[in-house]
Amino acid sequence: MGTESIIARCETLFEDIDFQVVREWKAAQQGRKVVGFMPVYVPEEIIHAAGMLPMGILGGGSDLEVIHGDAFYQSYICRIPRSTVELGITGRLDFLDGMLFPSICDVIRNLSGMWKLMQPKVYARYFDVPQNYQDDVGGVYYQEEMQELRRDLAKLAGHEISDEAILGSIGIYNRHRQLVRDLYALRSAEPWKVPSTEAYLLMRAGMLLPVEEHIEMLKGYLAAVELEDKPRRDNCRVIINGSFCEQPPLNLIKSIEMAGCYVVDDDYMLVNRWLMEEVSTEGDPIRNLADAFLHHSADSAAKYCTKKEEVGQYLLDSVKKNSAEGVIFAAPSFCDPALLERPMLADRMTQHNIPHISFKYAENSGQMQPIREQAGTFADSIKLWS
Amino acid sequence: MTISVGIDIGTGAVKTALFRSSGGNYEWLARCNDKIRQRDPLELARKGLDQVLEESGIGEEEVDYIATTGEGENVTFSTGHFYSMTTHGRGAIYLDPEARAVLDMGALHGRAIKIDGLGKVLTYRMTSQCASGSGQFLENISRYLGIPQNEIGDLSKQADNPENVSSICAVLAETDVINMVSRGITAPNILRGIHDSMAGRLAKLLRVIKAGDGVVFLSGGLALDEGLVDSLNAAMKIQKLKLVARNHPDSPYSGAIGAAIWGAFRHEKLNAMAEAS
């Protein structure tokens, strides 16, 4: 299969706000269960090991007409919770057996309680992660949180989740993480070959498909890309930061590239890229997952940074690693974590003479002109004067 | 010698400028400024081009580079497109070599751009999706008050007790203004109030880009509104910005000028690169 047909499939998945593919997966075998989760991170391995499908829920995108969702949120709250509520109320998520609300911000945290009130029959859990990275403090707490989750899921599944099963799942997710890293590396090396929208759509498919299927898809794409030739444009190289929760509309991602920027790294949907290294498949799986989280998880605004000097280090590293020429801070409107973090990151970039700009969006932003103008001027300035 | 044309397609008008340049000397040969008034901007762009060609007596085949800016990405006959902050920065330097920041005050957005002595854009900031305090808003109010736009500035300068315009929303502010009129507040005081509130926002943009000190060049449609210029200077003083706001009779052309100059620059650079290889 060529990239085109792979991407076409991804696009269909992306646009389908009824999640047919997940419904089909569930219907294919009796007793199958699906657990939804929101940004930014949950240990999918445990869900997978329970024989369930972890499904990433990233709001309703730009095409969902939100009618009831607005009834639950004031205008100064970001959009992802309202479109998620809309999905729930309109029955588009009626196949879910459980829903996880990770620790990321007050909005999603409170949504966990709303879900409990609105959908009392569905298992809903606020999933906490430690902001203390000592093995015997935060680590112990986190392991117990995961054990609780494991017990809950076992109840939901109707059977125990064995250590072996989780270790097996970790192995599969390790392969998956490697492929995602490969995709990002390829795009960074030859961005004209992997347009932003393609990389993005591929990743989005991974939020819905079973991991095994997505592994094949990624392999297929990576193989196909090698065979194709795409023209290289005179674009500058940038990193997108701040879009780890509510997603920008596809048009925005497209607009940035159109305006002259190759995106060489991003933090869209960190979920798949949260644990940055292989997780050990030996010993106590829960402990391994905890270790990986404490010591090798990606930095983002949703995490506490223990030391002043470490704030923004990950972004600097990425700029270096990907030879980026600038950083675009693109955060959802009213996104507290991203917007509070931004001044610190911007400061850090300025200190290192890395050009940066920032703007806000919503998942349903319609007007791309200001975005193009800002990204375009940014690209102009890098191109004309460097 | 390079002949280049810059076309700036804005929300309210299409501006066109034709330049002849050689070795860093730029000569402005022809210009055209056409209000859009519900016409197709792309057609007006073509019209503008034709008009500057006619005015300068230069044939289209002699033009080396046609650069669009503003909303001109879709113009089919252009050689290249520069984004508007790039061009306003350069245009500003052409019109006022002392400028180190540009404030582009358009119908819907305000933009603050920090530049160096060569017109290079250092940083910039735009107003957001909400239209409070936009030029459009001022336009609506003046229409409501029955005051032609070119008189706003003078009237505003006559204010003795500017009225605070509080609401954030442009539409709700409109109602504020209605109430002011019914409370007997004079037009100058209302206009000045609006100018002050706009200026406050614009000055804030300048603060955000850390414009430093020196001259802020005003470009865009509102640049010639002296009342706003006054308010802006006052607001900058309040916000402790050591800047002086300055405009130029040709301020509205900054984008087109910048586009033409960058077009010429790019043309020469591309030529040099072609020769080198």
Next chain:
Amino acid sequence: MSADIQTEVIKEASMLKQKEMIARNYDELTSTAESGRKMVSTFVPGNLNELINCFGMLNNLPEINAINNGMRKKSGAMIMDAERAGHSEDVCTYVKADIGMMSKGNIAPNGKPMPAPDMLLLSYTGCFTFMKWFELLRHEYGCETVMLQVPYTGDGVITDNMRQFVVKQLKEEVIPAMERVSGVKFDIDRLRENLARSAKAEDDLVWVLESAKNVRSPIDAYFGGVYYIGPIFTAFRGTEDAVEYYRLLRGEVEKRIEQGLGPITPEGDMDEERYRLVVEGPPNWTSFREFWKMFYDEGAVVVASTYTKVGGVYDLGFRHDPERPLESLAEYCLGCYTNRNLPSRVELLEKYVNEYQADGLLINSIKSCNSFSAGQLLMMQEIEKRTGKPGAFIETDLVDPRYFSAANVKNRLESYFQMINQKRQSTKVA
């Protein structure tokens, strides 16, 4: 204006006491250079005043500074300052007011500059913004920063794992850091004494808040309430001063009940009690008086509020406990209002509407605060459904004057009052 109002109103002893306590506290804070005392900056919800006090350190609360600046109409300029420095319009204005205050020289209400904190104690309770707030402050001050993560009670219960996690952090991170900064060795008995005093004051506070169950309430549990909770939420919990303040206050309220008086307002005793409301959400500080007036002018009394529970939900029975010092500190943190999940918040409000015989629930939704605000519309629906009483929704902000539209708020309040009225009349007729 407040000056001439003051002449009409007799200040009660408790008010004078409180004023004196606050003034003294600011004087202490601004004279650390001379006294050599160390200062800890920390937050109201889940603050560890008893513990800080054990090390002889002073407690500085940035939210309270922001509130002060809000009431003095200084916050607007500070927020603008912060926004110009690159902070987003969308984020919590407490943070921006604080950062703006710093850029304006960190002047305390007594006119003297606040010293830089010696320690940032990030007791991260019920709100993610706190975490970034102190990261931002650390960015500026570069002083020792300790994170005390208080897990959110997502299922509405405090689990052993949560309690142990907090206790462990106290033992292994917070206390050692305090010893390091203050140079004082931790003395658990001193902590126990402080906690015993806390519990005493808490008893009286609960009594006062519950006095609003009287129909013809002697207090306003929101506008007045913010004064009443002052000492217990801030730098005084665990001190003899606080015990004394609440003793005085309780005496005064007892007297008001005997005399059949309503709440005190800035314009004297309130006349008739026409509406009894439960309020959810923090008040607006920049137009606090104006906002309050919209209530007492209409005879509306707030009989219970959740804002007065952000620094501890004492009326559900929690008390600081000298027998279990660290555990009870942990439970205190875990139990603060915004650390409770939404269903528990709804239950609490339902209880208030019923037990305080309220006419309805009013939500003051705060633009700044997602922790409070996200989900409030659902809360309102639930309360209406469960109690059959009407709800109303207004939107303001904490300390950003741009988001207080008096006309808008008034319009909604008036409509709400008229609605309650109309409803009453129709039930009377029927």
Next chain:
Amino acid sequence: MKCYIGIDLGSTTTKAVVMDAGGEVLGRGITNSRSNYDTASRVAKLEAFISTRFTLFHRALEKVSGLQEAQVDRLLENLERHFRLELFLEQLNDLHQTCAVNADDLRYPGQKDRICAVLDVVFQKLAEKLQKLFGPGVRRKSDFFRDLAGSEYMAVAEEASKTMGVFFETLINIYDKSIIDVENRPPNADMAGKFLRALDRVLREEDLTVDPETIKQAIKDVLDVELEESYVVGTGYGRVRLPFSKDHIRSEILCHGLGAHLMYPNTRTVLDIGGQDTKGIQVDSKGIVVNFQMNDRCAAGCGRYLGYIADEMNLGLHELGPMAMKATKAVRINSTCTVFAGAELRDRLALGEKRENIMAGLHRSIILRAMSIISRSGGVTNEFTFTGGVAKNEAAVTELKKLVRENYGDVKINIDPDSIYTGALGGAEFARRAVEQEA
């Protein structure tokens, strides 16, 4: 006779309703809310009293034996035409004079005579042209003098300016300035005289089977009835600006709720989309508001939005709906900011979307927002009523019906041509109750 009056001071229009002691509506009046709410409510009241007279005329003429129902209707229709024409010409003349005065301005040194000469020609032509608007059976585009005079003035002035050598801009400026003054001047008081003069003209034209004097007497009798302002209740956006004392003011929410209840006793949900706010109101079986929601501090998606669009496209407000109805699909419009509406529109046009389809998208987006507000206030339970100026827009109405059905099933949806008066109607009823129920 006792009259109870409700005045709804909206942000765009001011409405008045006159009610009798029995709760029957006698008259309705509307005017645009201009810079001066005092005048606006005076004019609205005046209009409502005019309309009251017509109701009373009708009642009186019905009793005249020998007159058929159809005859009465025609008679009154013609009476209204002539009456309106006289009012109109009076105002047009006022405008002419005011323009002439304003032409003597420092900005146009020494040009006064020339300008006045042009003005004479322009107004001459205007009067001729506009008279036709009051011909039999002609539907006028708007009820407001400003709109009627304005659109023609532009056309006529442009023509005249070309031939007579005065700047068009100058004529516009003078007009803009003068129209405000004229609008804020209430018509001169002699209403009875105007009615009688109009009646004379009608009677001259008509070929009647009844003695004209009988009719004249009936009309005169009605004119002699004193319409007493027994109690006035003010509501709406501008209510606090008026010299209404507190007990004469009601919240517009309650008024809308009650007004809708009076029109449709079974209604439980009311949606009102006005110039700058959108309200979702739930009422009980007695018309008492049990819940309400309004748009928050952003005016996105309100009636004013349509106004901006209309201006942007150089269309009249009435033309938007019909244009949207011709759409083949609705283009998705996401940013509903009133001011950005124009920009979004241009964006879409530039992308090659059809005007009709964009228009449909714009209407849909307004209604989507309204649906959220309804949902916020508690959804649609029983009969649904749509009020406010936007209810006059058929595209908005169609979209709303569709969405209500999709989300709440097959509920009855009420839309009354007089729904713009809902708030004022509620106000009048409150006024009536204040007096009649006290007693």
